[in-house]
Amino acid sequence: MKAFAEKKVLLSNVGAIDPERIEDYLDRGGYEGLRAALKRSPAEVVGEIKESRLRGRGGAGFPTGLKWELVLKSRAKTRYVVCNADEGEPGTFKDRVLMEGDPHRLIEGMTICGYAVGAKRGFIYVRGEYALSIRRLERAISQARQRGLLGRKILGSDFSFDLEVRAGAGAYVCGEETALLESLEGKRGWPRIRPPFPVDYGFRGKPTVVNNVETLANVPEIMCRGAAWYRTLGTGDSPGTKLYPLSGALNRPRLVEAEMGVPLRTLIYDFGGGLPGGRELKGVLVGGAAGAFLAPEELDVPMDFKSLWEIGAGLGSGAVLVFDETACVIDVLWSVLSFFAHEACGQCTPCRVGTVILLSLLEKVQNGSGDPAVLEKMLKVTHLMKVASLCPLGQSVRLPVETALEKFRREFESHLKEGPCPQCKATTEVHA
Amino acid sequence: MITLKLDGQEVQARKGQTILEVAMENGIRIPTLCYLEGLSPKGTCRLCLVEVTNWNGKLVPACVTPVEEGLEVITRSERLDQIRRTILEMLFLERNHICSFCVSNGHCELQDLAVELGMDHVTFPYRYPGLDMDLSHEGFGLDHNRCVVCSRCIRACSEVEGAFTWGFQGRGVGTMVAIDLGVPWGLSETCTSCGKCVQACPTGALFEKGVATAAQLKSPEIIREVTERRPRVF
Secondary structure, eight states: OOOOOOOOSTTSSTTTSOTTOHHHHHHTTTTHHHHHHHTSOHHHHHHHHHHHTOBOTTTTOOBHHHHHHHHHTOSOSOOEEEEEEOOOSTTOOHHHHHHHHOHHHHHHHHHHHHHHHTOSEEEEEEOTTOHHHHHHHHHHHHHHHHTTSSBSSGGGSSOOBEEEEEEOOSOGGGGSHHHHHHHHTTSOOOOOOSSSOTTTSOGGGSOEEEEEHHHHHHHHHHHHHHHHHHHTSBOSSSBSEEEEEEEESOSSOOEEEEETTOBHHIIIIIISOOOGGGOOEEEEEESSTTSEEEOGGGTTOBOSHHHHHHTTOOOTTOOEEEEETTSOHHHHHHHHHHHHHHHOOSSSHHHHHHHHHHHHHHHHHHTTOOOTHHHHHHHHHHHHHHHHOSSHHHHHTHHHHHHHHHHSHHHHHHHHHHOOOGGGHHHHHHHO | OEEEEETTEEEEEOTTOBHHHHHHHTTOOOOOSSOOTTSOOOOOSOTTEEEEGGGTTEEEETTTOBOOTTOEEEOOOHHHHHHHHHHHHHHHHHTTOOGGGOTTTTSOHHHHHHHHHTOOOOOSOOOOOOOOEEOOSSSEEEEGGGOOOOOHHHHIIIIIIOOOOEEEESOGGGOEEEETTTOOGGGOSSOOOOOHHHHHOSSSSEEETTOOTTOOOOOTHHHHHHHHTSOOOO
16 A cells, blocks of 8 residues: 655645745745746646646535636636635635745636636635735735736736735635625625536626635646646546645644545544544544544545545545544534534525524434434435535535434434433533 | 427427426426516525436426426426425424414415425424514514515515615524615615515515405515516616
8 A cells, every 4th residue: 555644735835934925935936837837828728737637625626627628718708717715614724724824826826727717807715714814815916916926917928917805704605606706796695506607607797717725726836847747646536635634633633735545544643643642533524514424444545536435425625523432423413513504594495494403303312302203304304405405505414414323323322312421511501 | 499398298498498487388387486477586495496307317496497408307206296395394494384373374375385285294393483573664564484585575676676675684594584784664765665575475474564364465476567568677
């Protein structure tokens, strides 16, 4: 088996440079990717990204090159690039580290994207709570403008492009790309019906590339070092490196970068330093709140899109939340479900009502109502939400609920019979 | 012309039409709630979900999905009925729909749908929220307890009357229709008291003051009639 070590590509500058000084970024080869891109035609740049097989890091894993190509080939003259920096997935802090630690990398990636797809304007929609990210991005943008790396006729070419930072107002659903676009347009952040997708009908109805921060941060590197180099990293299906935010019961919870396909076990026991105090691992929530619970027997799964998909989970944001034996699964799921109930936008019936039904059914489990039909009812609701909800928020709630029920069914049943366990006391006190 | 199949029956459609429009033209009934002829469709109540056989059985809202050549659509099946019943259950348990005390009893679209789809009881816990009423307007009343968050009042007000009085506030299960920026209806500076919102409302959430239980008759079709008689401006 391949031995995995940490591999810093996206994080190579983080901590090594002063993020408020463009000189530091330039000294380390910054904006060379943009220079390389401007020497080639937009179609060639899109071709390079396609060849790299870079996949979107926001969770869905859509091929980035294909997305760009759809916008490049559009007949509309006005096009936009939007960076989804509304990082709200619980347990996820990778985009924040990139924006705070190396903001120019994102700006360079977006500018290359703008050149490739024929956009003149771009927006970075940053989670409002990320005050430092916003400040550093704004400073970096003005530095880039002063150096002719943004604005009119970039680096003496015919290409003009400018960026604006917009702050979100605290809604998880605005991380969904069409809700983000609505919010960017100044409207209520409610997801749109898709299709049409943003590549056809995006910001103000124009073709728009919406990419995650981490996705765009890969772009300068690919332009500098080539698609062939990029494909040597990671797996054939999911090339490149990935940022994995590790949190929970770990000795060293932190952000690590490693090649796609690194086994979950390596992330937890090598990079995360294992569990503290010799405690035993009970389960892992992979991909954030909209992710899947994995059992200890599943720790050898490679952390890439395809491998996780094959075991009924998903890579999501790459977040790894580790629970040890002192955590109660019902308790953890309760906090996941109250998150969704709080963040449901209210537009479609299945998600608006389904999230609160799930919460009330789970409370029946926790309080020991003794009715085993409760569990089947939960599955009925999650199934309905999966097939009938309007956007991915509602559709993905099934993942944590179904995997928790599948892998920890006995714990659900013992709660049903005996009521709250000593470990879920913390939760019951909160909502008593 | 586009040819597609609805429940196995071959039908003709024009480009740009939605599945729901084609179904209505061909006498096929698809249950709807947030849809109202004359208003822009929103696809949010999810009752009009239909199954597209050649998209792997994917469910799509008929009211906003444009027809395509060769589409094979199932509008009625045990699976769809079950899904629609569960969605109806959700609407009934979300707020307080106690028909026997409602001005719209017997003339309510939510109630009619329950009868049509055979939803005769709710299998999940009721929420029983204690919601306010707004009786500050001289002619109309608003009872949040009966609201199904369909946005028909909002669209009638903005798209047909052009007053933009109604909107939403809050989010998730706390989403509430609101007047202006959250003032009592009677203090609204934009409301023209035209009453289109009341006519568009499918339940007893909006009503005319002074009507007794089960006495509120509505004519939601006036929205279509009004819009048909004038050119669309957007």
